[in-house]
Amino acid sequence: MFPSTPATMAEKILARTSGRERVEPGEIVWATPDLVTTPEVSFPAYVARLRQNGIHRFAKPERVVVAIDHEVPVHSKEGAERNRRTRLLARETGVGHLFDGEGITHPLVVERGLVRPLDFVAAADTHTPSLGGVGALGVPFSIELTMILALGRIWVKVPETVRVEITGRCPPGVTARDLVLATMAEVDADLANYRVIEFGGAAVEALTVPERMTLCGLCIDMGAKSAVAEVDERCAAFLAARGVFGVEPVRADPGCRYAAVVTIDASSLTPRVSVPPNPTHVRAVSELADTAIQHAYIGSCASGTLAELTAAADLLNGRTVHPDVQMLVIPATKRIYQQAMETGVLARLSAAGAMIAPPTCGPCFGGLAQLAAGEARISTSTRNDPGRMGSRDAIIYLGSALTVTASAIAGRIADPRDYLPAHTRETAP
Structure with a gap:
């Protein structure tokens, strides 16, 4: 049962998973995650830590997901050993997946x-809050994840919630990535610190579930604990197509308490980009029109969806990648890769000059397609701190898949609206 007093979405989730009728911000509760995820770059170290302390079994192995996704295909001796060790330990510990x-x-x-x-969902990866796109509370942990593996639960201080109401509708060329960058301009680190960002409003309702995942996943970079979007019929239909049935709309209770309420008008937004050295350093694309790039990348957990790959291929239709630019495209999952191949999207991207790689964290992790000193890349990935993608003297810009594609065509950071069909541009601000 949900608390009898009005509750935010995060409070509902932590009340349920801690066996409480209600929880209050600031309280310490022992919550039992429904799912625990860890990549291969962390999993062997967690198992070693537990075994050093005499713990050889997980409390709830069926709830544990291990993913080899950072170095795929493996390209170093260290990575090969780590991946081999991960496969062995996953079998030994009997993880669910x-x-x-x-x-x-x-x-x-x-x-x-x-x-x-x-x-x-408790996880060893920073951008786990992307699961808020389906109305789940994804929280990243570090070595504390070993406690969850050993006990099946973890203590959590109940966070306050900041409500972000996004009204209106995104104009052509403006995407979920631009919405979250606009949010970063309104919600600074002091406001976001150890708080959950709760998204709602007409513009959010108009987003697909993968777009909502982008919106939620990048909130960690503004200092939030996590993020979550309201659950509606569109989300329920999306999940039903993936075998999750019986989903009903979920939103915060009327009258619940927020630390702050922020309103953003999506209809007034234009494409924007994060500039070094932090994702929260946001500028309008128009301010960077003369900024040359040598690399463009579409992929990462914040991108690489079939819709984005298709949109990139559509924007490239009749055009080619600039001769001075290397464009890399990585679908987020193998199924998306297969769908993009079957529908001809990958062929269209390749014909326009893009390189295609198998699903992996890739450049976002820094282990693939590294940059040399002085080179610049515009990317749909999650972070742009110095050294993230190779040399500390390389420059990383972050933007939407449309902005990345337009920039790949122009050889400089470009406004995607300049490449949209004329009848579409007419409605853009």
Whole structure:
């Protein structure tokens, strides 16, 4: 049962998973995650830590997901040993799911129907809050994840919630990525710190579930604990297509308490980009029109969806990647890769000059397609701190898949609206 007093979505989730009728912000509760995820770059170290302390069994192995997704295909001796060790330990510990090269963890567990609204997911990856796109509370942990593996539960201080109401509708060329960058301009680190961002409003309702995952996943970079979007019929239909049935709309209770309420008008927004050295350093694309790039990348847990790959191929229709630019495209999961191949999207991207790689965290992790000193890349990935993609003297810009594609065509950071069909541009601000 949900608390009898008005509650935010995060409070409902933590009340349910801690066996409480209600929880209050600031309280310490012992919550039992519905799912625990860890990539191969962390899993062997967690198992070693537990075994050093005499713990050889997981409390709830059936709830554990291990994904080999960071170095795929493996390209180093260290990575090969780590991946081999991960496969061995996953078998020894009897985890519920081992995904070996099937895709990036967060979109993968949603695609496979392992996450449903009001779930609490604990994970070893920073951008786990993307699961808020299906109404779950994804919280990243570090070495504390070993406690969850050993006990099946973890203590959590109940966070306050910041409500972000996004009204209106995104104009052509403006995407979920631009919405979250606009949110970063309104919600600074002091407001976001150890709080959950709760998204709602007409513009959010108009987003697909993968777009909502992008919206929620990047909130960690503004200092939030996590993020969550309201669950509606569109989300229920999306999950039903992935084997998750019986989902009903979920939203915060009327009259619940928020630390703050922020309103953003989507209809007034234009494409924007994060500039170094932090995703929260946001500028309008128009301010960077003369900024040359040598690399463009579409992929990561914040991108690489079939819709985005299709949109990129459509924008490239009749055009080619600039001769001075290397464009890399990585679908987020193997299923998306297959769908993009079957529908001809990958062929269209390749014909326009893009390179296609198998599903992996890839450049976002820094182990693939590294940059040399002085080179610049515009990317749909999650972070742009110095050294993230190779040399510390390389420059990383972050934007939507449309902005990345337009920039790949122009050889400089470009406004995607300039490349949209004329009848579409007429409605853009």
